[in-house]
Amino acid sequence: MRKQACAVLFALLSFAPAFSAGPLPSVVLNADQIGPRAPIEELTGRNIARDYARAWQALEQALEQDREEPLEGNIVGFANDSFARRIAEQRKSGLHVRIVDHGHKLVAGFYAPNGDAMQLHDSAQLEIQTFDGSKMIQQETIPAHYLVLMTPAADRWVVRLLEEVPGTSAEGQ
Amino acid sequence: MKLIAFGIIAFTVVMVAVGWFMSGGLKREEVHSAATPEEAVQLVLSEVKARNWDQAYSYLANTADLDEADFVHDLAGTDGSLRTYSSLDSYDVWPLRKQGDEARMRARLRWSTAVGPIDDVRDLKVERHGNLWKVAWPVVKTARVPPQVIPVNYLRWDIINRGAGDDWGEQNVDSPNVRIVSMNAIDRGNEVVIVGEIVNEDTVPAYVNVNAVLQDENKNPIAEEGSFDNIAHTLLPRQVSPYRIDFPGMRLSQVKSVRMDAKALLVPASADPVIAVTNQKLGKDPALGKEVLQGQLVNESGQIVNISQVLAAYYDSSGKVIWVSNGYVDQALLPNTPVNFGVDLPEDIAAKVQSYRVTVNHYNVGQS
Amino acid sequence: MMQNPSQRIVIPSDPACRKQFPLPWVGSEGSGVRRRTTVATIILCTVMMAAISAGAQQLRVPASAIAGAGFAITTFGSGNGTFYLLGPAGAVKKKIQLGSEVQVDESQARSAGRYTAIVCGDSCSSMNFFVSAAAPAKLSFIVHPSRVPVGKADAISAVAFAFDKYRNLVLTPITVDFRVTLKDAPEVARSEETKDGIAWMRLASTKRGGLADVVASLGSNSDKRIVQQVPSDACNLRIHATRKVDKIEVETDPVKDCSGNAVPDGTIVSFTEMDEDGKSTVDAPLKRGIAKVTMPIRGAGTVSVASGVAIGNEIRIGGGS
Numbered sequence: 001m002r003k004q005a006c007a008v009l010f011a012l013l014s015f016a017p018a019f020s021a022g023p024l025p026s027v028v029l030n031a032d033q034i035g036p037r038a039p040i041e042e043l044t045g046r047n048i049a050r051d052y053a054r055a056w057q058a059l060e061q062a063l064e065q066d067r068e069e070p071l072e073g074n075i076v077g078f079a080n081d082s083f084a085r086r087i088a089e090q091r092k093s094g095l096h097v098r099i100v101d102h103g104h105k106l107v108a109g110f111y112a113p114n115g116d117a118m119q120l121h122d123s124a125q126l127e128i129q130t131f132d133g134s135k136m137i138q139q140e141t142i143p144a145h146y147l148v149l150m151t152p153a154a155d156r157w158v159v160r161l162l163e164e165v166p167g168t169s170a171e172g173q
Numbered sequence: 174m175k176l177i178a179f180g181i182i183a184f185t186v187v188m189v190a191v192g193w194f195m196s197g198g199l200k201r202e203e204v205h206s207a208a209t210p211e212e213a214v215q216l217v218l219s220e221v222k223a224r225n226w227d228q229a230y231s232y233l234a235n236t237a238d239l240d241e242a243d244f245v246h247d248l249a250g251t252d253g254s255l256r257t258y259s260s261l262d263s264y265d266v267w268p269l270r271k272q273g274d275e276a277r278m279r280a281r282l283r284w285s286t287a288v289g290p291i292d293d294v295r296d297l298k299v300e301r302h303g304n305l306w307k308v309a310w311p312v313v314k315t316a317r318v319p320p321q322v323i324p325v326n327y328l329r330w331d332i333i334n335r336g337a338g339d340d341w342g343e344q345n346v347d348s349p350n351v352r353i354v355s356m357n358a359i360d361r362g363n364e365v366v367i368v369g370e371i372v373n374e375d376t377v378p379a380y381v382n383v384n385a386v387l388q389d390e391n392k393n394p395i396a397e398e399g400s401f402d403n404i405a406h407t408l409l410p411r412q413v414s415p416y417r418i419d420f421p422g423m424r425l426s427q428v429k430s431v432r433m434d435a436k437a438l439l440v441p442a443s444a445d446p447v448i449a450v451t452n453q454k455l456g457k458d459p460a461l462g463k464e465v466l467q468g469q470l471v472n473e474s475g476q477i478v479n480i481s482q483v484l485a486a487y488y489d490s491s492g493k494v495i496w497v498s499n500g501y502v503d504q505a506l507l508p509n510t511p512v513n514f515g516v517d518l519p520e521d522i523a524a525k526v527q528s529y530r531v532t533v534n535h536y537n538v539g540q541s
Numbered sequence: 542m543m544q545n546p547s548q549r550i551v552i553p554s555d556p557a558c559r560k561q562f563p564l565p566w567v568g569s570e571g572s573g574v575r576r577r578t579t580v581a582t583i584i585l586c587t588v589m590m591a592a593i594s595a596g597a598q599q600l601r602v603p604a605s606a607i608a609g610a611g612f613a614i615t616t617f618g619s620g621n622g623t624f625y626l627l628g629p630a631g632a633v634k635k636k637i638q639l640g641s642e643v644q645v646d647e648s649q650a651r652s653a654g655r656y657t658a659i660v661c662g663d664s665c666s667s668m669n670f671f672v673s674a675a676a677p678a679k680l681s682f683i684v685h686p687s688r689v690p691v692g693k694a695d696a697i698s699a700v701a702f703a704f705d706k707y708r709n710l711v712l713t714p715i716t717v718d719f720r721v722t723l724k725d726a727p728e729v730a731r732s733e734e735t736k737d738g739i740a741w742m743r744l745a746s747t748k749r750g751g752l753a754d755v756v757a758s759l760g761s762n763s764d765k766r767i768v769q770q771v772p773s774d775a776c777n778l779r780i781h782a783t784r785k786v787d788k789i790e791v792e793t794d795p796v797k798d799c800s801g802n803a804v805p806d807g808t809i810v811s812f813t814e815m816d817e818d819g820k821s822t823v824d825a826p827l828k829r830g831i832a833k834v835t836m837p838i839r840g841a842g843t844v845s846v847a848s849g850v851a852i853g854n855e856i857r858i859g860g861g862s
Contacts, residue, residue, distance in 0.1 A: 021553050036741070037679075047789070077341055077710040081630075082629055082630035082652050083629075083630070085630045086627075086628070086629065086630050086631055088633040089631050089632040089633070091623075092634055093630050093633070093634035094634070095625070095627075097627070098779050107739065110736075110741075111681065112685075112698065112700050112741070113695075113698035113700075113741070113743060114683075114686070115696055116344075116683060117683065117700060119737060119738075127659075130627065130657070130659065132623070132634070132661075136663045137625065137661055138625075138665060138667045140659065140669075142669075144655070144827055147710060147712070147737060147738075149702070149710070160341065161710055163629070163709065163710055164629065164653055164654040164655040165654075165671070165712065222783065326828065327807075327826055328806050328826055328828070329806035330698075330807065340681050340682075340764075341681060342680075342681035342682045342683045342764070343682075343683075343764075344683060344687075346687040346688075347685075347686050347687045347688060354850065372849055372850065374820060374849065375688065376688065376769070376770075376771045376805045376807075377688070378807075385763075407809075408810040409773075409807060409826060410807055410809060411775075411808045411810075411848050411849035412824065412849075413811075413849070447823065447824070447826070448823075449821065449822070449823040449824050449834070449836065450822045451821040451836070451837055452818045452819050452821065452822070452837070453819045453820040453821065453822070454818075454819040468819070468821075473823075473834075483688065530822065532824070533824075
């Protein structure tokens with residue numbers, strides 16, 4: 001089935017502004033190498049790309065505004081705990097971080113046989129600006145690589161793990 | 174200030190008078206003695222409606238044979254039955270026959286209950302004593318269960334759910350598998366009725382609900398309804414329940430397809446009580462003038478069943494479900510004590526019935 | 542750009558600079574104006590290189606770090622400065638003396654991922670480094686489904702995620718042991734190596750019904766899930782009856798599926814009796830594998846039985862005692 005399946009690309013280009021958070025970042029999902037449960041259902045693929053974009057939008061909003069609320073419902077479990085701690089400490093120190101998101105390329109790897117967990121590799125282009133109050137103390141544009149674990153919730157897929165790893169090309173895996 | 178106080182008092186008196194009048198007080202005052210058999214029955218029933226049991230009992234002819242407690246239990250209910258949550262809303266009385274000093278009257282009592290109106294038809298003997306007619310109320314002994322031990326060791330299912338502190342991998346037990354085994358859409362002229370059966374195919378108890386969506390030729394929804402209480406919600410493993418979903422005001426010609434949705438939740442449950450349905454008969458009830466499926470319910474466990482509900486599925490010659498009736502029994506089911514039940518069905522449906530199956534649902538006070 | 546007067550000015554080693562702006566005393570010709578321009582440019586490049594070198598030299602971060610282990614970050618320069626450390630789960634800001642070593646406590650570096658160290662004096666410079674997961678210590682274990690029919694291939698899936706004690710996914714391959722035990726049946730054990738922190742396997746359900754324990758182990762840590770293996774529908778459902786004057790006692794044979802597994806207790810069996818008085822039905826649950834009811838009977842009659850959609854035999858009862 002996997003040999004017969006073509007590379008499935010689900011592109012989610014920037015949407016119109018979602019609520020008050022601005023446009024969604026661009027997310028392109030490649031599910032060509034997914035397994036053991038394969039192929040990915042079309043609706044699932046679209047939802048994964050959409051919900052991952054929403055999670056990043058929420059994270060970027062939370063880091064810039066120093067508020068934990070945007071994370072709710074998008075990033076859960078220990079990932080939520082970690083980012084919430086980071087935001088709380090930023091707020092205490094008067095720091096905030098602005099991320100200019102230039103897009104993500106997701107490669108789906110492990111898809112649990114029962115469909116209740118998916119691991120993905122994300123290659124992202126991010127411009128990160130760190131501020132102490134109103135003074136920018138750091139700015140850099142980096143290629144970032146993330147290991148992502150998403151699980152289905154009631155009406156969406158949520159990010160349960162978002163761990164940045166040293167750069168290896170996710171597409172080569 | 175005095176004027177206001179006087180106004181309040183006058184208003185209160187007027188309201189009390191209106192209330193007394195509305196509750197039939199004037200009628201009671203007028204009918205304090207019965208010159209005809211009809212008046213005799215109305216006299217008793219008006220006191221029953223007002224829940225004046227002593228007064229109602231005093232108007233009977235056979236107080237020597239009938240205990241007041243049995244009379245009250247017969248009308249007011251006991252043991253947490255549905256009747257204990259009911260009130261007499263209205264009644265109709267008409268004569269059956271009259272000969273000399275005896276008459277036979279038929280009374281149709283309409284009870285207002287927590288689950289809707291319930292009709293109760295009684296044939297009453299009325300006797301003349303001097304110039305007055307009095308009702309000889311049927312002697313109904315309140316059922317008593319002798320003291321005994323009834324061992325009950327039926328299975329019970331308890332559920333352990335994941336807690337807030339559990340790891341995310343520790344997921345809850347899967348929901349039960351249920352399946353709709355049949356569905357039949359019937360046009361009743363001014364409504365569409367969906368009937369069928371659902372089975373719990375799993376090995377754990379399920380709380381089920383069936384919804385249906387009527388769709389037009391473009392698969393757009395026209396109407397959506399649920400089975401409400403026309404289903405036995407708690408199904409034990411391999412148990413089958415009929416269901417009925419009513420769509421008032423709809424015509425089958427408007428409908429191109431029906432989307433069914435059965436939802437099942439895992440719930441704790443007990444296999445007790447077991448209720449037998451005996452002496453089932455389908456036929457026309459002369460008192461009601463309707464096709465009625467009658468029988469008796471026998472509670473084979475040791476606990477009182479406060480409120481029981483009868484669901485009957487009717488099949489045609491091909492085994493297709495063609496109707497589902499639903500009725501509540503307003504008497505409690507005491508252990509091993511038969512209680513009569515009756516559920517009606519439309520005459521045109523009754524003509525096509527080849528077989529039927531009765532399912533009993535029960536609700537106990539203090540249990541969810 | 543600020544030039545640190547304490548640093549030595551060096552000839553720019555940047556080849557681009559040298560190529561574009563060759564040293565005037567190395568033999569190139571030019572007018573006086575061109576010479577002055579060239580010298581100025583060289584000085585500018587030198588200052589730029591010094592500044593860049595100064596910035597790069599303001600911080601030294603660990604080449605690699607492990608979650609939950611403290612480390613030190615070296616700063617260069619002199620004077621007062623502010624140190625920042627931003628990680629996946631923390632943000633630190635503190636005043637420091639430039640040129641000193643900043644100790645990062647283990648509690649500030651428990652999450653794996655990218656950390657950015659920033660030092661600001663007159664200007665700011667930053668460096669990134671990665672913290673990787675510590676030794677594997679915990680498992681998150683998902684098993685599906687919680688109930689399976691007996692004798693079904695690939696019926697059960699078990700997925701284990703390996704984490705360290707700080708809930709970082711351990712990416713180095715490690716071995717997870719899976720074990721399935723069922724009462725009165727041989728244990729099934731298998732080991733799988735994790736890939737990107739995940740190990741998984743599929744199992745067939747056994748032919749015997751019952752509760753199976755599925756365990757995943759990582760060293761001394763293990764996690765258990767329970768899977769109920771359930772028999773299929775009742776097969777060869779049979780009843781026998783004994784008449785007692787106006788009642789009959791009807792009892793099923795032990796109810797089993799077609800593989801011989803006992804159908805679980807609590808499963809509903811429906812009894813139907815037809816006699817001169819009409820029809821009687823009782824839905825009774827199995828108890829210790831058998832369902833038993835007592836029903837009234839008048840005259841001759843028939844009794845039949847069903848469970849779910851499985852139908853059993855029908856027996857005739859003669860009239861009278």
